[in-house]
Amino acid sequence: MVATSNPVVIIDPTDEREPIKRSLAKRPEHISGTLGLLDISKPRGDKFIDRLEQLINEQMPAVTVKRYMKPTVSKPAPHDLRQQIMNECNFVIEAVAD
Amino acid sequence: MTKALPTFSLPPVGAEREQNAYSFPSGKQTLICFVKEDCPTTRTSMPLLQQAQDIFGQNIDVVALAQNGEDDLVLVQEYGLTVPFLDDSTLNTSYAYEIDTVPSVFLATEDGNVTQQFIGFGRDDWKDLFQSLANQHDVTLPEIDWSSFPELLPGCGSKSMEPGIFERLKAESEGSPLRGRRVEIGVNDDIHEFLYEQGLTDGLPVIPPTPERVIRMLEGTTRNAQEVVAIVPPNLAPVTVEKIAVNSVMAGCRPEYLPVVITAVEAVCTDQFGMHGVGATTMGATPVIVVNGPIRHEIGMNMGLQALGPGNRANAAIGRALKLVLRNVGGQIPGETERTTMGSPLKFTMCFAEWEEISPWEPLHVERGFDENDSVLTVFAMTGLGQVIDQTSRTARSVVGSVGLKAEGLHHPKYHDYPDALFALCPEHVATIARDGWSKDQVRDRIQEITSRPVKELLSTEDVTVGIDPKLLEGAPDEELNRLVPKFASKSNIHIVVAGSQAGKFSAIFEGFSNRIGLDSTVTSKKIEK
Numbered sequence: 001m002v003a004t005s006n007p008v009v010i011i012d013p014t015d016e017r018e019p020i021k022r023s024l025a026k027r028p029e030h031i032s033g034t035l036g037l038l039d040i041s042k043p044r045g046d047k048f049i050d051r052l053e054q055l056i057n058e059q060m061p062a063v064t065v066k067r068y069m070k071p072t073v074s075k076p077a078p079h080d081l082r083q084q085i086m087n088e089c090n091f092v093i094e095a096v097a098d
Numbered sequence: 099m100t101k102a103l104p105t106f107s108l109p110p111v112g113a114e115r116e117q118n119a120y121s122f123p124s125g126k127q128t129l130i131c132f133v134k135e136d137c138p139t140t141r142t143s144m145p146l147l148q149q150a151q152d153i154f155g156q157n158i159d160v161v162a163l164a165q166n167g168e169d170d171l172v173l174v175q176e177y178g179l180t181v182p183f184l185d186d187s188t189l190n191t192s193y194a195y196e197i198d199t200v201p202s203v204f205l206a207t208e209d210g211n212v213t214q215q216f217i218g219f220g221r222d223d224w225k226d227l228f229q230s231l232a233n234q235h236d237v238t239l240p241e242i243d244w245s246s247f248p249e250l251l252p253g254c255g256s257k258s259m260e261p262g263i264f265e266r267l268k269a270e271s272e273g274s275p276l277r278g279r280r281v282e283i284g285v286n287d288d289i290h291e292f293l294y295e296q297g298l299t300d301g302l303p304v305i306p307p308t309p310e311r312v313i314r315m316l317e318g319t320t321r322n323a324q325e326v327v328a329i330v331p332p333n334l335a336p337v338t339v340e341k342i343a344v345n346s347v348m349a350g351c352r353p354e355y356l357p358v359v360i361t362a363v364e365a366v367c368t369d370q371f372g373m374h375g376v377g378a379t380t381m382g383a384t385p386v387i388v389v390n391g392p393i394r395h396e397i398g399m400n401m402g403l404q405a406l407g408p409g410n411r412a413n414a415a416i417g418r419a420l421k422l423v424l425r426n427v428g429g430q431i432p433g434e435t436e437r438t439t440m441g442s443p444l445k446f447t448m449c450f451a452e453w454e455e456i457s458p459w460e461p462l463h464v465e466r467g468f469d470e471n472d473s474v475l476t477v478f479a480m481t482g483l484g485q486v487i488d489q490t491s492r493t494a495r496s497v498v499g500s501v502g503l504k505a506e507g508l509h510h511p512k513y514h515d516y517p518d519a520l521f522a523l524c525p526e527h528v529a530t531i532a533r534d535g536w537s538k539d540q541v542r543d544r545i546q547e548i549t550s551r552p553v554k555e556l557l558s559t560e561d562v563t564v565g566i567d568p569k570l571l572e573g574a575p576d577e578e579l580n581r582l583v584p585k586f587a588s589k590s591n592i593h594i595v596v597a598g599s600q601a602g603k604f605s606a607i608f609e610g611f612s613n614r615i616g617l618d619s620t621v622t623s624k625k626i627e628k
């Protein structure tokens with residue numbers, strides 16, 4: 001190990017932001033109204049969502065299900081799509097699969 | 099014309115810091131002389147500085163600012179000086195006075211405005227100085243043997259301008275362009291281990307980004323250090339010119355590479371390039387940089403032998419600097435948001451130049467709408483690199499056929515409607531193609547032709563389940579099943595550059611990213627501005 005005789009000063013190469021800790025939104029006790037299912041366009045994600053939709057229809061017949069899809073998995077959902085989901089749904093489930 | 103000189107407060111050489119410090123302006127007229135003992139012109143000036151003290155010492159302050167600190171006390175002994183020597187061994191005052199030559203002499207009024215100044219040794223300068231002081235203070239000048247002094251002697255370079263020192267002084271000064279957080283590394287820490295342990299490297303050692311080095315790096319651009327260049331995914335962190343310079347130092351860049359790195363950061367942080375997905379994908383994509391135009395030669399890039407490999411500093415360091423910015427500023431860190439299954443050595447660095455001069459075709463940037471005299475870089479999101487070996491073809495049709503057959507396997511032979519791939523054709527293959535007079539477009543046509551397969555061959559089967567779902571084609575007419583599908587979704591997805599050594603029939607193909615045309619990442623070109 002090579003120790004230097006003087007302390008070396010460097011300029012921080014990072015963005016200097018502390019990682020932001022995000023807390024999860026409060027989980028509801030009951031689901032009612034409209035539930036959005038968002039397919040993020042990952043291959044086979046639709047299979048997973050199909051199954052979810054089937055289970056919801058069986059177990060929560062009063063809940064209306066609406067399906068949505070991101071144009072690509074690689075980019076965040078477009079603003080209009082997020083707005084639409086907010087306007088039309090009380091809940092949303094986003095599915096990741098591969 | 100009066101100009102206020104910078105104020106200073108300096109202790110005599112050898113004294114405890116701050117003890118008996120001399121503060122300028124002192125309320126008296128002051129003669130200031132910057133000195134260093136290892137300068138012969140300083141020595142020539144010393145008897146006259148002492149004369150000024152002897153003749154005018156009742157009326158004015160005379161001070162020497164010693165750039166070497168205690169080492170300069172040999173002048174006091176040698177010339178029997180009583181002039182106070184003030185310690186400027188930190189060189190902060192020399193820097194503030196923008197001293198580039200020693201000795202530098204300033205005569206200042208009691209409130210600190212300069213009335214006379216000169217550099218080096220000028221017999222007439224000193225004569226004028228003595229005469230004007232004599233007039234101002236009504237003092238009769240004693241006999242001075244001016245003939246024993248040379249008429250003119252050039253000064254010596256100021257210590258504050260020496261390489262490394264100037265940059266440190268700039269970094270420490272009030273007007274420093276650096277705003278980044280300073281991290282002190284303990285004396286018992288190995289700096290390389292420290293940088294690795296902090297997660298700031300790509301696994302290989304980096305050059306420690308000291309303030310001096312960052313200042314020097316910033317000389318490579320005319321842009322303001324605090325200008326925000328882009329918002330870097332995945333953390334959507336604003337990146338300044340300074341932060342790019344810091345990471346460029348770490349990557350091993352020279353200052354003249356900085357404009358290329360800045361432009362690369364701008365190019366990959368566009369929405370169309372989609373750096374978030376490129377960096378996060380399990381597929382293992384990463385930006386590949388191709389540089390065109392005069393800057394290739396200006397910064398000594400490699401476009402010939404081993405253009406895609408190690409050995410050339412510009413190629414290696416520019417590509418690496420971009421990846422370090424993505425990691426350190428953007429937070430694209432393997433195991434966190436970067437989730438690549440296999441990774442790729444391209445993720446360390448991948449930047450090369452096109453050998454435009456040996457190419458029979460328009461270079462990449464001209465094809466993409468730029469002027470041939472523009473310096474331009476183009477970024478491609480790529481996942482791998484493979485080689486086409488064809489040592490026997492003697493016609494364009496045959497050699498391009500080989501290139502196409504190699505490309506058919508990209509991702510998977512059954513994946514057609516393929517997005518962008520980058521072909522780096524070697525000079526020998528290109529010479530064969532050029533002999534038949536083929537244009538780049540004919541090359542693209544041939545690649546599409548030789549890779550075309552009937553739909554029925556691209557169906558998923560029990561043995562090889564990758565492919566088109568046969569259910570989608572149930573009941574389709576033979577015409578549809580026999581329809582030929584080329585490898586690439588469009589000819590425009592075939593990007594061609596020329597690079598590599600003149601010996602060897604080995605071309606290279608960069609494998610693309612994603613299989614959704616135009617959605618995930620678009621090839622992006624940007625002009626390099628200095």
